Amino acid sequence: MVSAVTSRLAQWTLDVIDSRKMALFWSRALGYEIEHDGGSPHLLPPPDAPPGSPTVWLQETGEPKAGKNRNHPDLHVPDGEVDDEVERLIGLGATPVDVGQKGDEGFVVLADPEGNEFCLLYRRHPQQAG
Amino acid sequence: MVSAVTSRLAQWTLDVIDSRKMALFWSRALGYEIEHDGGSPHLLPPPDAPPGSPTVWLQETGEPKAGKNRNHPDLHVPDGEVDDEVERLIGLGATPVDVGQKGDEGFVVLADPEGNEFCLLYRRHPQQAG
Numbered sequence: 001m002v003s004a005v006t007s008r009l010a011q012w013t014l015d016v017i018d019s020r021k022m023a024l025f026w027s028r029a030l031g032y033e034i035e036h037d038g039g040s041p042h043l044l045p046p047p048d049a050p051p052g053s054p055t056v057w058l059q060e061t062g063e064p065k066a067g068k069n070r071n072h073p074d075l076h077v078p079d080g081e082v083d084d085e086v087e088r089l090i091g092l093g094a095t096p097v098d099v100g101q102k103g104d105e106g107f108v109v110l111a112d113p114e115g116n117e118f119c120l121l122y123r124r125h126p127q128q129a130g
Numbered sequence: 131m132v133s134a135v136t137s138r139l140a141q142w143t144l145d146v147i148d149s150r151k152m153a154l155f156w157s158r159a160l161g162y163e164i165e166h167d168g169g170s171p172h173l174l175p176p177p178d179a180p181p182g183s184p185t186v187w188l189q190e191t192g193e194p195k196a197g198k199n200r201n202h203p204d205l206h207v208p209d210g211e212v213d214d215e216v217e218r219l220i221g222l223g224a225t226p227v228d229v230g231q232k233g234d235e236g237f238v239v240l241a242d243p244e245g246n247e248f249c250l251l252y253r254r255h256p257q258q259a260g
């Protein structure tokens with residue numbers, strides 16, 4: 001019998017060259033805590049994060065990144081200004097990138113220290129709180 | 131002044147060739163609702179999902195997928211059996227894939243109908259509930 005239970009988006013996994021550097025960047029970007037679990041860093045949401053917040057797992061690889069990633073995370077600042085947050089993320093090691101965006105889509109495109117694209121949304125979907 | 135507010139992982143964005151087919155697959159996989167927002171489908175968590183559950187945005191592209199994705203989502207079945215869920219996801223159009231996993235890492239690797247890898251975790255990180 002096939003289950004009617006659905007899965008949840010529980011974790012975001014990213015292949016990384018330098019797991020120490022990338023754990024520092026992503027933990028500071030998201031306010032997550034770093035836990036080393038058999039070598040690969042797990043990043044865990046802080047206790048005050050909303051239930052359901054995904055964990056992050058950084059998986060070491062020897063393969064360099066090739067081309068634009070086909071999927072990426074979008075971040076949102078619940079109680080802050082996007083411009084301030086862009087400045088903070090760049091201070092942590094992010095870089096603005098041009099993936100052909102027009103600039104009026106409601107998001108800013110950045111890349112992490114290994115070039116993985118992510119967006120910072122000006123607002124979440126109207127049906128989503130927080 | 132640089133803000134001390136951190137960002138949250140709010141959304142997972144995926145480039146897709148066939149947005150209709152992919153919206154159907156991912157909405158059924160996650161139990162999300164489909165909303166068409168200027169053409170690109172947004173998938174929204176159901177009202178009973180935990181508040182931090184990411185939305186999903188499917189962005190149409192003409193570019194075919196090339197190689198293994200550098201990052202991917204990991205799913206978890208809060209109250210179900212992983213084997214049943216694997217069977218359900220395959221019934222929806224997922225395919226088991228071999229990315230070199232040994233089979234004892236605590237996850238099953240699948241791909242969506244356009245070949246994007248994702249994992250189904252046997253359990254979440256011990257520090258994460260649900």
